[in-house]
Amino acid sequence: MPFLLQASSLSVKTDRLFLASVAVCAALLMVVVFFIVYFCVRYRRSRNPEPVDVEANTALEIAWTVFPLALFLAVFYFGWTNFRYLRDVPQDAMVINVTGRQWAWSFEYPNGKQTPELYVALGRPVKLVTHTLDVIHGFFVPAMRVKVDVIPGRANYVWFTPWLLGDFDIQCTVICGVGHSRMLSKVHVIPEADFKRWYFSDEPVPKLQPVSARVPAAERGLAGLLRAKECLACHSLDGSPSVGPTFKGLYGSRQTVMGPGGRSQVTVDEDFLRRKLSDPQAVQVEGYPPVMPPARLSERELDSIVRGLKGL
């Protein structure tokens, strides 16, 4: 897995907090390191043969108690609110039972299908409820940032909405015997159409296309860019329904959106598109799940997408 690959909505939230707290803590550390090194040089014996005792300064002592406390409490607070989000399963999540045993995983879908690897539809939330046949295991999908202990007598759960097509590792995280490090499996994120086709067929497992081929045929220009940015995983160009609204006829249409100021009506114009693309979670179209990931777009890419959508 590439460093901090983000394959679910949870991953963005978790990483934001993780990186922010790394930054804050690293800054704090750098201050301490600076002073240690500076003092060791400035007050070395050869330069400063006469030491001086310094009275403790109450204001200083209080400051360096309160300041880290405030920082740590902030880290706690965001950890807690994000955790609430992690525990709060969307109503429409598909419930899949995960069973661990020494040393394999199996997945059971609501219609009774069973697979040794997990197949999920892009953009559709899943809730995984865990069971074990023997000892404790740990169910961990790094790319989705979810983990839960699989404990005898306890139905623990995790949920996520996958938003990248691909195959992601599942690893066991609780020592469970000699096969622990080989208790691996995969999450395969496939287009919803493929998932449905398999789900209602007799095939035991879906036939997997290579990740690059899981999106419909080659397109050029705007479509190429949208595809490269994974937009077409959730949006269609031809009016067909998907996870998110179709791009066809989008420009100039009237939409009901949920924004910071509550519900409102907007016309989709350049301004709106730019706003939506720079922070997808800030305004959300009603009637769709709030799962659009932040797109990493350069100014130029943003321009050409906005221009392209105008012309559709």
Place this chain on the structure above:
Amino acid sequence: MSYLDNEGAPAWKAWLTTTDHKRIALMYLSLIAPLFLAAMSLGVTMRIKHLHGGDFLISAQTYNELFTLHGVVMIFMFVIPGLATVFGNFFLPILIGARDVAFPRVNLLSVYLFAAGCALALFSIVTRGGAADTGWTFYVPFSVRTGTDVSLAVFSVFVLGLSSILTGLNFIVTTHRLRAPGMSFHRMPLFVWASYATAWIQVLVTPVIGITMILVILERFFNVGLFDPAKGGDPLMYQHLFWTYSHPAVYIMIIPAMGAVTEVIPTFCHKNVYGYKAIAYSSLGIAFFGSLVWGHHMFTSGMAELADMIFSLLTMIVAVPSAIKIFNWTATLYKGSIELTPALLYALSFVFLFAIGGITGIIQGALAVNVFLHDTYWVVGHFHYVMFGGTGFGFFAALLYWFPKMFGRMYNPKPAYWAWALMFVGFNVFYFTFLVLGTMGMPRRYYAHLPQYDTAQLLASAGAFTMVSGILILAGDLVWALFKGARAPDNPWGGMTLEWKTASPPPKENFKERPVITSGPYEFNPGRRA
């Protein structure tokens, strides 16, 4: 006449029946040092294994036994007892001007219990089942079902716990009853404060692990079902019991190291420590809050969300006293006259590495992030920063500081500097890479790893080998000094605390005449204040 003199008795008898706290300290050292090196070589073996992702060198079963034994030895036989039994035993009585600990015979008993505990754990390697393969945490139900000899391993932990309780009891009573005239609590050196706070944790929480280990044995032999949901038990109860001890235990490991570092820094700055009371009372603060945060090892276990929240909150709070100490140590350097001797270098490295251990703890203490990082190499990196970067480096700093006093010989500082460079660089390459591997999703206790981790695993191993070569150089330097080092003067560093006012090595019963205390412990510059 020095305490090392056998006075005509045969050496084995003079040592094995001694009740002198200083000899007992050396008996501990002679057990702990080889155990540390042995467990280190187990760690190196694991790092060699990970040069290759698949089957290589050793079997998966052996690997699981290796990290379990490595963990058990490092935790229960090095970092938990290390500073308390070696430097605590040796210096706590001297630092308060006492002739010995309060119960010298109990002290001898506890060293025998300690030796017995170590022997039991090592013996489990050759019993039929083989060494335990559960990790040092012995989580049920795996620890109840596995065929390896978990019973012997947990019984060893039980016996070691007994020894730890007796030492703690001894230190509490010694601190209360045997201080020299004039030595009020606020005139005690900070190492004594730290040992005192630690002793309370030892006495209060160690019984919990003792009982828990006995319960595991009961389960293994009689299948009582305390932790078995089919019989109305709950595996999480084990985890609660285990961490009720084992989290406070990390403070048993770190507080004495903090205390030792607090002795080293003022001596080599030749000035009073900054914020004496803040440092003294923050030890007690850590001891208290540290007993209330065990649940942060269980955020992914599915316990109540309210409990998750409270444990996360308390975890943030317990970090504050540690931060206070770090700021106070740093401020102590201000306007000092700093001699960067090996002891001070290791002590400052302790501050840096422990700080990283602390902040990685804050980061993983945030609930949502913990869900991601729990049980990955991130956590392994974090606790090596705390336990090895912290306690380990603190142990080395203490050893380099007090070596001349304990053995009456000087070591050569040059190899100690070289060893430091290798250890410090190697350490960070090794364990920082572990942190990164964790964020890439590499789970802990894995024999095999997936190909995407190959490069980082290789880098971590390279760091480990560098670090270990540093450790070996340091060990060589000290062993050499033990036999060939120049005679040490009574006060080679210009220290102010009581151990520097007696001979090197100290005489039996420590002082020719009982010291009388008239000032605080670090009055290097009476009258020169800013």
